[in-house]
Amino acid sequence: MSTVAAVTRPPSRGRARAIHRHRLLVLAGLFGALAVAALLSVMIGAKPVPPADVWHALTGPTGSENDIIIRSLRIPRTAVGVLAGIALGVAGALMQGHTRNPLADPGLLGVTQGAAFAMVLSIMVLGVTSLYGYIWFGLAGALIASVGVFALGMAGGRGAPTPVTLALAGTAVSAFLYALTSALVLMDEQAMDVFRFWQAGSIAGRGDDVVWQVLPFIAVGLVLALINAPGLNALSLGEDVARALGQNVTLTRTIGVAAITLLSGASVAACGSLAFLGLMVPHLARPLSGPDHRWLLPYSGLIGAAALLAADVIGRMVARPGELEVGVVLALTGAPFFVFLVRRRKPVRL
Protein backbone atom coordinates (compact mmCIF):
# COMPACT_ATOMS: atom_id res chain seq x y z
CA MET A 1 0.00 0.00 0.00
CA SER A 2 2.99 2.30 0.53
CA THR A 3 3.12 3.82 -2.93
CA VAL A 4 -0.60 4.49 -2.88
CA ALA A 5 -0.86 5.92 0.60
CA ALA A 6 1.74 8.56 -0.30
CA VAL A 7 -0.77 10.38 -2.50
CA THR A 8 -3.34 11.81 -0.17
CA ARG A 9 -3.94 15.21 -1.67
CA PRO A 10 -5.00 15.07 -5.31
CA PRO A 11 -2.92 17.66 -7.15
CA SER A 12 -5.52 18.19 -9.90
CA ARG A 13 -8.22 19.49 -7.57
CA GLY A 14 -7.73 23.19 -8.32
CA ARG A 15 -7.63 22.49 -12.02
CA ALA A 16 -10.84 20.48 -11.91
CA ARG A 17 -12.52 23.41 -10.16
CA ALA A 18 -11.22 25.84 -12.78
CA ILE A 19 -12.57 23.65 -15.59
CA HIS A 20 -15.94 23.46 -13.85
CA ARG A 21 -16.07 27.24 -13.45
CA HIS A 22 -15.10 27.72 -17.07
CA ARG A 23 -17.91 25.42 -18.22
CA LEU A 24 -20.48 27.28 -16.13
CA LEU A 25 -19.26 30.57 -17.65
CA VAL A 26 -19.67 29.17 -21.16
CA LEU A 27 -23.17 28.01 -20.21
CA ALA A 28 -24.03 31.52 -19.01
CA GLY A 29 -22.59 32.99 -22.21
CA LEU A 30 -24.74 30.71 -24.34
CA PHE A 31 -27.84 31.68 -22.33
CA GLY A 32 -26.91 35.31 -23.04
CA ALA A 33 -26.56 34.65 -26.76
CA LEU A 34 -29.95 32.95 -26.81
CA ALA A 35 -31.52 35.90 -24.95
CA VAL A 36 -30.13 38.35 -27.51
CA ALA A 37 -31.37 36.18 -30.41
CA ALA A 38 -34.82 35.96 -28.80
CA LEU A 39 -35.00 39.74 -28.31
CA LEU A 40 -34.04 40.34 -31.96
CA SER A 41 -36.61 37.78 -33.05
CA VAL A 42 -39.31 39.71 -31.17
CA MET A 43 -38.17 43.12 -32.47
CA ILE A 44 -37.38 42.46 -36.12
CA GLY A 45 -39.92 41.67 -38.80
CA ALA A 46 -42.15 43.15 -41.49
CA LYS A 47 -42.87 45.88 -38.92
CA PRO A 48 -39.86 46.62 -36.69
CA VAL A 49 -40.71 47.16 -33.03
CA PRO A 50 -38.39 49.23 -30.79
CA PRO A 51 -37.18 47.67 -27.50
CA ALA A 52 -39.32 50.07 -25.42
CA ASP A 53 -42.46 48.75 -27.12
CA VAL A 54 -41.36 45.17 -26.55
CA TRP A 55 -41.03 45.99 -22.86
CA HIS A 56 -44.44 47.66 -22.94
CA ALA A 57 -46.07 44.64 -24.59
CA LEU A 58 -44.49 42.26 -22.09
CA THR A 59 -45.24 44.19 -18.89
CA GLY A 60 -48.46 46.15 -19.48
CA PRO A 61 -50.05 45.61 -22.88
CA THR A 62 -52.75 48.12 -23.77
CA GLY A 63 -53.86 46.57 -27.03
CA SER A 64 -51.82 48.79 -29.32
CA GLU A 65 -50.85 47.46 -32.75
CA ASN A 66 -47.33 46.65 -31.58
CA ASP A 67 -48.67 44.90 -28.48
CA ILE A 68 -50.79 42.66 -30.66
CA ILE A 69 -47.99 41.90 -33.10
CA ILE A 70 -45.64 41.00 -30.29
CA ARG A 71 -48.00 39.02 -28.11
CA SER A 72 -49.88 37.08 -30.74
CA LEU A 73 -47.27 36.68 -33.51
CA ARG A 74 -43.68 37.29 -32.52
CA ILE A 75 -43.59 35.73 -29.07
CA PRO A 76 -45.26 32.43 -30.05
CA ARG A 77 -43.06 32.25 -33.14
CA THR A 78 -39.96 32.88 -31.04
CA ALA A 79 -41.08 30.34 -28.46
CA VAL A 80 -41.54 27.69 -31.15
CA GLY A 81 -38.09 28.55 -32.48
CA VAL A 82 -36.51 28.22 -29.02
CA LEU A 83 -38.24 24.90 -28.35
CA ALA A 84 -37.43 23.42 -31.76
CA GLY A 85 -33.84 24.70 -31.65
CA ILE A 86 -33.16 23.22 -28.22
CA ALA A 87 -34.84 19.96 -29.22
CA LEU A 88 -32.93 19.58 -32.48
CA GLY A 89 -29.58 20.56 -30.95
CA VAL A 90 -29.94 18.05 -28.11
CA ALA A 91 -31.35 15.35 -30.42
CA GLY A 92 -28.44 15.84 -32.82
CA ALA A 93 -25.87 15.47 -30.03
CA LEU A 94 -27.65 12.37 -28.72
CA MET A 95 -27.81 10.86 -32.19
CA GLN A 96 -24.12 11.44 -32.90
CA GLY A 97 -23.24 10.10 -29.45
CA HIS A 98 -25.29 6.92 -29.77
CA THR A 99 -24.15 6.14 -33.30
CA ARG A 100 -20.58 7.35 -32.64
CA ASN A 101 -20.91 8.92 -36.05
CA PRO A 102 -20.18 12.64 -36.48
CA LEU A 103 -22.36 12.75 -39.60
CA ALA A 104 -25.51 11.40 -37.97
CA ASP A 105 -28.51 13.71 -37.75
CA PRO A 106 -31.76 13.20 -35.85
CA GLY A 107 -33.57 12.43 -39.12
CA LEU A 108 -31.68 9.14 -39.25
CA LEU A 109 -34.39 7.46 -37.17
CA GLY A 110 -37.01 8.08 -39.85
CA VAL A 111 -38.83 10.85 -37.94
CA THR A 112 -38.73 13.39 -40.78
CA GLN A 113 -40.23 11.12 -43.41
CA GLY A 114 -42.62 9.59 -40.88
CA ALA A 115 -43.99 13.02 -40.01
CA ALA A 116 -44.19 14.07 -43.66
CA PHE A 117 -46.08 10.95 -44.69
CA ALA A 118 -48.59 11.17 -41.83
CA MET A 119 -49.28 14.87 -42.48
CA VAL A 120 -49.83 14.39 -46.18
CA LEU A 121 -52.07 11.42 -45.48
CA SER A 122 -54.14 13.42 -42.97
CA ILE A 123 -54.66 16.22 -45.50
CA MET A 124 -55.67 13.89 -48.31
CA VAL A 125 -57.66 11.23 -46.52
CA LEU A 126 -59.12 13.09 -43.56
CA GLY A 127 -59.28 16.54 -45.12
CA VAL A 128 -57.37 18.17 -42.25
CA THR A 129 -56.68 21.79 -43.14
CA SER A 130 -55.36 23.58 -40.05
CA LEU A 131 -51.73 23.67 -39.06
CA TYR A 132 -52.80 22.75 -35.54
CA GLY A 133 -54.57 19.69 -36.91
CA TYR A 134 -51.83 18.18 -38.95
CA ILE A 135 -49.11 18.77 -36.40
CA TRP A 136 -50.77 16.04 -34.33
CA PHE A 137 -50.55 13.71 -37.29
CA GLY A 138 -46.95 14.71 -37.92
CA LEU A 139 -46.08 13.88 -34.32
CA ALA A 140 -47.83 10.52 -34.50
CA GLY A 141 -46.12 9.73 -37.81
CA ALA A 142 -42.70 10.62 -36.41
CA LEU A 143 -43.20 8.46 -33.33
CA ILE A 144 -44.57 5.47 -35.27
CA ALA A 145 -41.76 5.64 -37.84
CA SER A 146 -39.01 5.68 -35.25
CA VAL A 147 -40.58 2.88 -33.22
CA GLY A 148 -40.70 0.91 -36.47
CA VAL A 149 -37.06 1.70 -37.17
CA PHE A 150 -36.11 0.62 -33.64
CA ALA A 151 -38.03 -2.67 -34.01
CA LEU A 152 -36.46 -3.35 -37.42
CA GLY A 153 -33.00 -2.53 -36.07
CA MET A 154 -33.60 -4.99 -33.26
CA ALA A 155 -34.86 -7.80 -35.46
CA GLY A 156 -31.43 -8.31 -37.06
CA GLY A 157 -29.44 -9.12 -33.95
CA ARG A 158 -30.13 -10.18 -30.40
CA GLY A 159 -31.16 -7.56 -27.86
CA ALA A 160 -30.47 -3.88 -28.33
CA PRO A 161 -30.13 -2.52 -31.86
CA THR A 162 -26.61 -1.47 -32.68
CA PRO A 163 -25.84 1.93 -34.24
CA VAL A 164 -25.28 0.22 -37.58
CA THR A 165 -28.58 -1.69 -37.68
CA LEU A 166 -30.40 1.47 -36.52
CA ALA A 167 -28.86 3.58 -39.28
CA LEU A 168 -29.60 0.96 -41.94
CA ALA A 169 -33.20 0.48 -40.78
CA GLY A 170 -33.67 4.27 -40.55
CA THR A 171 -32.38 4.85 -44.06
CA ALA A 172 -34.56 2.09 -45.50
CA VAL A 173 -37.73 3.23 -43.71
CA SER A 174 -37.08 6.87 -44.67
CA ALA A 175 -36.60 6.00 -48.33
CA PHE A 176 -39.78 3.91 -48.33
CA LEU A 177 -41.89 6.60 -46.67
CA TYR A 178 -40.42 9.29 -48.91
CA ALA A 179 -41.48 7.31 -51.97
CA LEU A 180 -45.02 6.96 -50.59
CA THR A 181 -45.20 10.68 -49.74
CA SER A 182 -43.95 11.68 -53.19
CA ALA A 183 -46.56 9.48 -54.86
CA LEU A 184 -49.33 10.96 -52.70
CA VAL A 185 -48.50 14.63 -53.22
CA LEU A 186 -48.30 14.14 -56.97
CA MET A 187 -51.96 13.13 -56.85
CA ASP A 188 -53.20 15.99 -54.68
CA GLU A 189 -52.48 19.65 -55.32
CA GLN A 190 -53.54 20.90 -51.90
CA ALA A 191 -51.40 18.36 -50.10
CA MET A 192 -48.51 19.27 -52.41
CA ASP A 193 -48.85 22.91 -51.40
CA VAL A 194 -48.73 22.18 -47.67
CA PHE A 195 -45.96 19.64 -48.11
CA ARG A 196 -43.75 22.03 -50.05
CA PHE A 197 -43.83 24.68 -47.31
CA TRP A 198 -43.49 22.13 -44.56
CA GLN A 199 -40.52 20.53 -46.26
CA ALA A 200 -38.63 23.83 -46.49
CA GLY A 201 -38.85 24.18 -42.71
CA SER A 202 -40.41 27.24 -41.10
CA ILE A 203 -41.55 28.67 -37.79
CA ALA A 204 -43.65 31.46 -39.35
CA GLY A 205 -47.30 31.68 -38.37
CA ARG A 206 -46.96 29.25 -35.45
CA GLY A 207 -49.19 30.41 -32.62
CA ASP A 208 -49.61 29.68 -28.91
CA ASP A 209 -51.48 26.48 -29.68
CA VAL A 210 -48.44 24.99 -31.45
CA VAL A 211 -46.24 25.91 -28.49
CA TRP A 212 -48.49 24.09 -26.04
CA GLN A 213 -48.87 21.17 -28.43
CA VAL A 214 -45.16 20.36 -28.66
CA LEU A 215 -44.02 21.56 -25.22
CA PRO A 216 -44.89 18.38 -23.27
CA PHE A 217 -43.10 16.13 -25.77
CA ILE A 218 -39.99 18.28 -25.78
CA ALA A 219 -40.01 18.60 -21.98
CA VAL A 220 -40.15 14.81 -21.51
CA GLY A 221 -37.52 14.38 -24.24
CA LEU A 222 -35.16 16.80 -22.48
CA VAL A 223 -35.55 15.03 -19.13
CA LEU A 224 -34.77 11.67 -20.80
CA ALA A 225 -31.76 13.25 -22.54
CA LEU A 226 -30.33 14.50 -19.23
CA ILE A 227 -30.85 11.09 -17.62
CA ASN A 228 -29.10 9.56 -20.64
CA ALA A 229 -25.96 11.73 -20.44
CA PRO A 230 -23.81 9.72 -17.94
CA GLY A 231 -24.72 6.44 -19.62
CA LEU A 232 -23.81 7.90 -22.99
CA ASN A 233 -20.41 8.89 -21.59
CA ALA A 234 -19.83 5.26 -20.66
CA LEU A 235 -21.11 4.03 -24.03
CA SER A 236 -18.72 6.34 -25.87
CA LEU A 237 -15.90 4.06 -24.66
CA GLY A 238 -17.51 1.14 -26.49
CA GLU A 239 -20.27 -1.27 -25.50
CA ASP A 240 -17.95 -3.74 -23.74
CA VAL A 241 -16.35 -1.04 -21.59
CA ALA A 242 -19.80 0.40 -20.82
CA ARG A 243 -21.01 -3.03 -19.69
CA ALA A 244 -17.85 -3.55 -17.67
CA LEU A 245 -18.60 -0.23 -15.93
CA GLY A 246 -22.00 -1.55 -14.92
CA GLN A 247 -24.06 0.28 -17.51
CA ASN A 248 -27.17 -1.43 -18.86
CA VAL A 249 -26.54 -0.94 -22.57
CA THR A 250 -30.03 -1.90 -23.78
CA LEU A 251 -31.70 0.48 -21.35
CA THR A 252 -29.33 3.32 -22.23
CA ARG A 253 -29.94 2.86 -25.95
CA THR A 254 -33.71 2.69 -25.45
CA ILE A 255 -33.83 5.85 -23.35
CA GLY A 256 -31.63 7.59 -25.93
CA VAL A 257 -33.81 6.58 -28.86
CA ALA A 258 -36.94 7.61 -26.96
CA ALA A 259 -35.43 11.03 -26.25
CA ILE A 260 -34.32 11.53 -29.87
CA THR A 261 -37.76 10.49 -31.12
CA LEU A 262 -39.67 12.84 -28.83
CA LEU A 263 -37.35 15.80 -29.43
CA SER A 264 -36.90 15.53 -33.16
CA GLY A 265 -40.45 14.27 -33.77
CA ALA A 266 -41.97 17.26 -31.97
CA SER A 267 -39.77 19.80 -33.72
CA VAL A 268 -40.18 18.21 -37.14
CA ALA A 269 -43.95 18.18 -36.73
CA ALA A 270 -44.01 21.84 -35.69
CA CYS A 271 -41.41 23.31 -38.07
CA GLY A 272 -40.83 20.84 -40.86
CA SER A 273 -37.50 19.45 -41.87
CA LEU A 274 -34.63 21.24 -40.12
CA ALA A 275 -32.45 18.18 -39.71
CA PHE A 276 -29.35 20.09 -40.84
CA LEU A 277 -29.45 22.01 -37.57
CA GLY A 278 -29.15 18.75 -35.63
CA LEU A 279 -26.16 17.71 -37.71
CA MET A 280 -24.31 21.02 -37.40
CA VAL A 281 -24.92 22.17 -33.83
CA PRO A 282 -23.02 19.41 -31.96
CA HIS A 283 -19.94 20.29 -34.01
CA LEU A 284 -20.20 23.85 -32.72
CA ALA A 285 -20.78 22.73 -29.15
CA ARG A 286 -18.07 20.07 -28.93
CA PRO A 287 -15.05 22.43 -29.00
CA LEU A 288 -16.61 24.23 -26.00
CA SER A 289 -17.71 21.19 -24.01
CA GLY A 290 -15.22 18.44 -24.86
CA PRO A 291 -16.48 14.87 -25.14
CA ASP A 292 -18.54 14.99 -21.90
CA HIS A 293 -22.23 14.62 -22.74
CA ARG A 294 -23.32 16.16 -19.45
CA TRP A 295 -22.10 19.46 -20.89
CA LEU A 296 -22.37 18.74 -24.60
CA LEU A 297 -26.14 18.23 -24.44
CA PRO A 298 -27.05 21.55 -22.75
CA TYR A 299 -24.55 23.47 -24.90
CA SER A 300 -26.00 21.90 -28.06
CA GLY A 301 -29.53 22.80 -27.00
CA LEU A 302 -28.70 26.46 -26.36
CA ILE A 303 -26.62 26.82 -29.54
CA GLY A 304 -29.39 25.12 -31.53
CA ALA A 305 -32.01 27.55 -30.28
CA ALA A 306 -29.82 30.63 -30.81
CA ALA A 307 -28.84 29.48 -34.32
CA LEU A 308 -32.43 28.76 -35.33
CA LEU A 309 -33.64 32.17 -34.12
CA ALA A 310 -30.73 33.95 -35.79
CA ALA A 311 -31.44 32.21 -39.09
CA ASP A 312 -35.14 33.09 -38.77
CA VAL A 313 -34.34 36.76 -38.15
CA ILE A 314 -32.04 36.82 -41.18
CA GLY A 315 -34.82 35.26 -43.24
CA ARG A 316 -37.15 38.09 -42.21
CA MET A 317 -34.59 40.78 -43.16
CA VAL A 318 -33.25 39.63 -46.52
CA ALA A 319 -36.49 39.27 -48.49
CA ARG A 320 -38.60 42.22 -47.35
CA PRO A 321 -41.49 42.67 -47.40
CA GLY A 322 -41.75 38.88 -47.69
CA GLU A 323 -39.53 36.45 -45.86
CA LEU A 324 -37.27 33.50 -46.53
CA GLU A 325 -38.11 30.29 -44.68
CA VAL A 326 -35.79 29.47 -41.80
CA GLY A 327 -34.95 26.04 -43.19
CA VAL A 328 -33.68 27.66 -46.39
CA VAL A 329 -31.61 30.24 -44.50
CA LEU A 330 -30.17 27.57 -42.22
CA ALA A 331 -29.05 25.44 -45.13
CA LEU A 332 -27.77 28.41 -47.17
CA THR A 333 -25.71 29.93 -44.35
CA GLY A 334 -25.05 26.75 -42.41
CA ALA A 335 -23.69 24.64 -45.22
CA PRO A 336 -20.76 26.94 -46.14
CA PHE A 337 -20.07 27.50 -42.46
CA PHE A 338 -20.09 23.76 -41.87
CA VAL A 339 -17.67 23.20 -44.74
CA PHE A 340 -15.39 25.89 -43.29
CA LEU A 341 -15.55 24.22 -39.89
CA VAL A 342 -14.79 20.78 -41.25
CA ARG A 343 -11.88 22.09 -43.33
CA ARG A 344 -10.35 24.03 -40.47
CA ARG A 345 -10.44 21.30 -37.86
CA LYS A 346 -10.87 17.75 -38.98
CA PRO A 347 -14.15 16.23 -37.84
CA VAL A 348 -13.89 14.62 -34.48
CA ARG A 349 -13.84 10.85 -34.13
CA LEU A 350 -16.50 9.83 -31.63
Added chain:
Amino acid sequence: MRLQAVDVRLGYGDRVIVDGLDLGIEAGTVTTIIGPNGCGKSTLLRALGRLLRPTGGEVLLDGKRIDRMPTKEVAKVLGVLPQAPTAPEGLTVADLVARGRHPHQTWYRQWSSDDESAVSEALSMTGLLDLGERPLDELSGGQRQRAWISMALAQGTDLLLLDEPTTFLDLAHQVEVLELVRRLHGELGRTVVMVLHDLNLAARYADRLVAMRDGKVIAAGAPHEVLTEPLLAEVFDLDAKVIEDPVAGTPLVVPVGVRH
Protein backbone atom coordinates in the same frame (compact mmCIF):
# COMPACT_ATOMS: atom_id res chain seq x y z
CA MET B 1 -13.14 -19.36 -5.46
CA ARG B 2 -13.64 -15.73 -6.43
CA LEU B 3 -14.81 -16.41 -9.93
CA GLN B 4 -15.96 -19.66 -11.43
CA ALA B 5 -17.19 -20.93 -14.76
CA VAL B 6 -19.33 -24.05 -14.35
CA ASP B 7 -20.00 -26.18 -17.42
CA VAL B 8 -20.37 -23.07 -19.60
CA ARG B 9 -21.31 -23.10 -23.26
CA LEU B 10 -20.31 -19.92 -25.09
CA GLY B 11 -20.74 -18.71 -28.64
CA TYR B 12 -22.02 -16.05 -30.96
CA GLY B 13 -25.29 -16.79 -32.71
CA ASP B 14 -25.34 -20.44 -33.75
CA ARG B 15 -21.58 -20.79 -33.57
CA VAL B 16 -20.50 -22.58 -30.40
CA ILE B 17 -16.94 -21.69 -29.39
CA VAL B 18 -16.67 -23.12 -25.91
CA ASP B 19 -18.71 -26.08 -24.65
CA GLY B 20 -18.80 -27.63 -21.20
CA LEU B 21 -15.87 -25.71 -19.76
CA ASP B 22 -15.06 -25.51 -16.04
CA LEU B 23 -12.59 -23.05 -14.57
CA GLY B 24 -12.09 -21.59 -11.10
CA ILE B 25 -10.11 -18.48 -10.18
CA GLU B 26 -8.65 -18.37 -6.65
CA ALA B 27 -8.57 -15.11 -4.71
CA GLY B 28 -5.29 -13.19 -4.81
CA THR B 29 -3.78 -14.96 -7.81
CA VAL B 30 -2.65 -13.90 -11.26
CA THR B 31 -4.05 -16.31 -13.84
CA THR B 32 -3.05 -16.11 -17.49
CA ILE B 33 -4.99 -17.81 -20.24
CA ILE B 34 -2.91 -18.90 -23.24
CA GLY B 35 -3.78 -20.70 -26.44
CA PRO B 36 -3.74 -20.39 -30.23
CA ASN B 37 -5.81 -17.77 -32.08
CA GLY B 38 -9.51 -18.61 -32.07
CA CYS B 39 -9.28 -21.11 -29.21
CA GLY B 40 -11.92 -19.21 -27.25
CA LYS B 41 -9.74 -17.54 -24.62
CA SER B 42 -11.11 -14.01 -25.18
CA THR B 43 -14.62 -15.45 -25.35
CA LEU B 44 -14.07 -17.14 -22.00
CA LEU B 45 -12.72 -13.90 -20.49
CA ARG B 46 -15.75 -11.97 -21.77
CA ALA B 47 -18.06 -14.54 -20.19
CA LEU B 48 -16.19 -14.36 -16.87
CA GLY B 49 -16.67 -10.58 -17.01
CA ARG B 50 -20.43 -10.94 -17.85
CA LEU B 51 -19.89 -9.17 -21.21
CA LEU B 52 -21.14 -12.35 -22.89
CA ARG B 53 -24.02 -14.39 -21.50
CA PRO B 54 -23.43 -18.17 -21.56
CA THR B 55 -26.00 -20.18 -23.51
CA GLY B 56 -25.43 -23.03 -21.08
CA GLY B 57 -23.96 -23.44 -17.60
CA GLU B 58 -23.23 -20.50 -15.32
CA VAL B 59 -20.61 -18.03 -14.15
CA LEU B 60 -20.38 -17.53 -10.40
CA LEU B 61 -18.91 -14.47 -8.70
CA ASP B 62 -18.23 -15.19 -5.01
CA GLY B 63 -20.59 -18.14 -5.33
CA LYS B 64 -23.50 -16.16 -6.77
CA ARG B 65 -24.72 -16.27 -10.36
CA ILE B 66 -23.20 -13.21 -12.00
CA ASP B 67 -26.08 -12.73 -14.47
CA ARG B 68 -28.56 -12.47 -11.59
CA MET B 69 -26.61 -9.75 -9.78
CA PRO B 70 -27.28 -6.09 -10.61
CA THR B 71 -24.63 -5.17 -13.19
CA LYS B 72 -23.69 -2.03 -11.29
CA GLU B 73 -22.99 -4.07 -8.12
CA VAL B 74 -20.80 -6.43 -10.17
CA ALA B 75 -18.93 -3.40 -11.52
CA LYS B 76 -17.92 -2.44 -7.98
CA VAL B 77 -16.14 -5.78 -7.50
CA LEU B 78 -15.10 -6.83 -10.99
CA GLY B 79 -13.31 -4.72 -13.60
CA VAL B 80 -12.89 -5.78 -17.22
CA LEU B 81 -10.63 -4.20 -19.80
CA PRO B 82 -11.60 -5.45 -23.27
CA GLN B 83 -9.19 -5.84 -26.16
CA ALA B 84 -8.12 -2.65 -27.98
CA PRO B 85 -10.76 -0.27 -26.56
CA THR B 86 -11.35 3.08 -28.28
CA ALA B 87 -12.14 6.49 -26.80
CA PRO B 88 -13.71 9.59 -28.34
CA GLU B 89 -11.20 12.10 -29.66
CA GLY B 90 -10.09 14.83 -27.31
CA LEU B 91 -10.77 12.82 -24.16
CA THR B 92 -8.01 13.55 -21.64
CA VAL B 93 -6.30 10.91 -19.57
CA ALA B 94 -7.86 12.27 -16.37
CA ASP B 95 -11.33 12.27 -17.97
CA LEU B 96 -10.92 8.68 -19.12
CA VAL B 97 -9.76 7.54 -15.71
CA ALA B 98 -12.62 9.49 -14.09
CA ARG B 99 -15.07 7.47 -16.18
CA GLY B 100 -13.86 4.40 -14.31
CA ARG B 101 -15.81 5.81 -11.36
CA HIS B 102 -19.06 5.35 -13.26
CA PRO B 103 -20.40 2.44 -11.14
CA HIS B 104 -19.98 4.52 -7.98
CA GLN B 105 -21.99 7.44 -9.30
CA THR B 106 -25.68 8.16 -9.68
CA TRP B 107 -27.15 10.66 -12.08
CA TYR B 108 -27.86 13.14 -9.30
CA ARG B 109 -24.52 12.66 -7.51
CA GLN B 110 -21.81 12.77 -10.14
CA TRP B 111 -18.56 13.40 -8.31
CA SER B 112 -17.33 12.83 -4.74
CA SER B 113 -14.03 13.09 -2.89
CA ASP B 114 -13.83 9.28 -3.03
CA ASP B 115 -13.90 9.54 -6.80
CA GLU B 116 -11.24 12.25 -6.70
CA SER B 117 -8.81 10.20 -4.61
CA ALA B 118 -9.46 6.95 -6.52
CA VAL B 119 -8.60 8.72 -9.77
CA SER B 120 -5.36 10.23 -8.51
CA GLU B 121 -4.36 6.93 -6.89
CA ALA B 122 -4.95 5.15 -10.19
CA LEU B 123 -2.94 7.78 -12.08
CA SER B 124 -0.03 7.57 -9.66
CA MET B 125 -0.02 3.74 -9.72
CA THR B 126 0.49 3.86 -13.48
CA GLY B 127 2.87 6.84 -13.38
CA LEU B 128 0.53 9.06 -15.36
CA LEU B 129 -0.06 11.88 -12.85
CA ASP B 130 1.84 14.36 -15.02
CA LEU B 131 -0.05 13.38 -18.16
CA GLY B 132 -3.55 13.78 -16.70
CA GLU B 133 -4.51 16.76 -18.83
CA ARG B 134 -3.12 15.35 -22.09
CA PRO B 135 -5.57 14.06 -24.70
CA LEU B 136 -5.41 10.30 -25.02
CA ASP B 137 -4.69 10.41 -28.76
CA GLU B 138 -1.43 12.31 -28.16
CA LEU B 139 0.06 9.52 -26.04
CA SER B 140 2.31 6.66 -27.09
CA GLY B 141 0.81 3.17 -27.30
CA GLY B 142 2.29 2.15 -23.97
CA GLN B 143 1.07 5.28 -22.19
CA ARG B 144 -2.39 4.86 -23.70
CA GLN B 145 -2.60 1.26 -22.51
CA ARG B 146 -1.54 2.39 -19.04
CA ALA B 147 -4.29 5.03 -19.14
CA TRP B 148 -6.91 2.37 -19.88
CA ILE B 149 -5.57 0.22 -17.07
CA SER B 150 -5.79 3.29 -14.80
CA MET B 151 -9.45 3.57 -15.73
CA ALA B 152 -10.01 -0.04 -14.68
CA LEU B 153 -8.03 0.62 -11.47
CA ALA B 154 -10.09 3.72 -10.64
CA GLN B 155 -13.12 1.47 -10.71
CA GLY B 156 -11.70 0.20 -7.41
CA THR B 157 -12.40 -3.50 -7.95
CA ASP B 158 -10.27 -6.22 -6.40
CA LEU B 159 -10.88 -8.49 -9.40
CA LEU B 160 -9.47 -7.45 -12.76
CA LEU B 161 -9.87 -9.14 -16.13
CA LEU B 162 -7.49 -7.92 -18.85
CA ASP B 163 -7.86 -9.06 -22.45
CA GLU B 164 -4.48 -8.92 -24.17
CA PRO B 165 -3.28 -5.82 -22.28
CA THR B 166 0.05 -5.92 -24.14
CA THR B 167 -1.19 -6.08 -27.75
CA PHE B 168 0.46 -3.56 -30.09
CA LEU B 169 3.12 -2.74 -27.51
CA ASP B 170 6.85 -3.12 -27.98
CA LEU B 171 8.68 -5.43 -25.60
CA ALA B 172 9.71 -2.71 -23.14
CA HIS B 173 6.13 -1.46 -22.90
CA GLN B 174 4.85 -5.03 -22.54
CA VAL B 175 7.16 -5.56 -19.58
CA GLU B 176 6.08 -2.20 -18.15
CA VAL B 177 2.40 -3.17 -18.24
CA LEU B 178 3.07 -6.60 -16.76
CA GLU B 179 5.22 -5.12 -13.98
CA LEU B 180 2.23 -2.97 -13.16
CA VAL B 181 0.02 -6.06 -13.01
CA ARG B 182 2.52 -7.70 -10.69
CA ARG B 183 2.42 -4.67 -8.37
CA LEU B 184 -1.38 -4.72 -8.33
CA HIS B 185 -1.15 -8.30 -7.21
CA GLY B 186 1.78 -7.95 -4.83
CA GLU B 187 1.03 -4.60 -3.19
CA LEU B 188 -2.75 -4.48 -3.36
CA GLY B 189 -3.62 -8.18 -3.33
CA ARG B 190 -5.77 -7.90 -6.42
CA THR B 191 -6.94 -10.98 -8.28
CA VAL B 192 -6.05 -10.74 -11.97
CA VAL B 193 -7.08 -12.87 -14.94
CA MET B 194 -5.56 -11.98 -18.29
CA VAL B 195 -5.18 -13.25 -21.80
CA LEU B 196 -1.65 -13.07 -23.19
CA HIS B 197 0.02 -14.24 -26.38
CA ASP B 198 3.63 -14.14 -25.27
CA LEU B 199 4.25 -17.47 -23.52
CA ASN B 200 7.52 -16.43 -21.89
CA LEU B 201 6.04 -13.29 -20.38
CA ALA B 202 2.95 -15.27 -19.38
CA ALA B 203 5.17 -17.78 -17.55
CA ARG B 204 7.11 -15.03 -15.84
CA TYR B 205 4.18 -12.94 -14.61
CA ALA B 206 1.49 -15.52 -13.76
CA ASP B 207 0.95 -17.74 -10.71
CA ARG B 208 -1.18 -20.00 -12.81
CA LEU B 209 -1.43 -20.72 -16.53
CA VAL B 210 -4.52 -22.02 -18.27
CA ALA B 211 -3.83 -23.51 -21.71
CA MET B 212 -6.80 -23.72 -24.07
CA ARG B 213 -7.40 -25.26 -27.46
CA ASP B 214 -10.66 -25.57 -29.44
CA GLY B 215 -12.72 -24.22 -26.56
CA LYS B 216 -11.35 -26.68 -24.00
CA VAL B 217 -8.91 -26.32 -21.12
CA ILE B 218 -6.04 -28.67 -21.92
CA ALA B 219 -3.93 -27.94 -18.85
CA ALA B 220 -3.98 -25.63 -15.86
CA GLY B 221 -1.44 -25.10 -13.13
CA ALA B 222 1.85 -23.46 -12.23
CA PRO B 223 3.85 -22.28 -15.27
CA HIS B 224 6.48 -25.05 -14.99
CA GLU B 225 3.71 -27.67 -14.89
CA VAL B 226 1.90 -26.31 -17.93
CA LEU B 227 4.65 -25.11 -20.24
CA THR B 228 6.14 -28.45 -21.23
CA GLU B 229 7.32 -29.65 -24.61
CA PRO B 230 4.48 -32.21 -25.06
CA LEU B 231 1.87 -29.59 -24.11
CA LEU B 232 3.22 -27.04 -26.58
CA ALA B 233 2.92 -29.69 -29.27
CA GLU B 234 -0.65 -30.51 -28.24
CA VAL B 235 -1.93 -26.94 -27.80
CA PHE B 236 0.02 -24.96 -30.40
CA ASP B 237 1.24 -27.69 -32.81
CA LEU B 238 4.66 -26.33 -31.96
CA ASP B 239 7.96 -28.16 -31.67
CA ALA B 240 9.87 -26.29 -29.01
CA LYS B 241 12.57 -26.61 -26.39
CA VAL B 242 11.67 -25.48 -22.90
CA ILE B 243 14.63 -24.23 -20.91
CA GLU B 244 14.96 -22.25 -17.69
CA ASP B 245 14.59 -18.49 -18.00
CA PRO B 246 18.05 -17.27 -16.80
CA VAL B 247 16.50 -14.19 -15.16
CA ALA B 248 13.29 -15.37 -13.51
CA GLY B 249 13.83 -19.11 -13.34
CA THR B 250 10.48 -19.69 -15.05
CA PRO B 251 10.07 -21.85 -18.18
CA LEU B 252 11.35 -20.26 -21.39
CA VAL B 253 9.99 -21.48 -24.70
CA VAL B 254 12.40 -21.63 -27.63
CA PRO B 255 10.52 -22.58 -30.79
CA VAL B 256 12.03 -25.15 -33.13
CA GLY B 257 9.36 -25.30 -35.80
CA VAL B 258 5.71 -25.84 -36.55
CA ARG B 259 4.41 -29.42 -36.74
CA HIS B 260 2.61 -30.44 -39.88
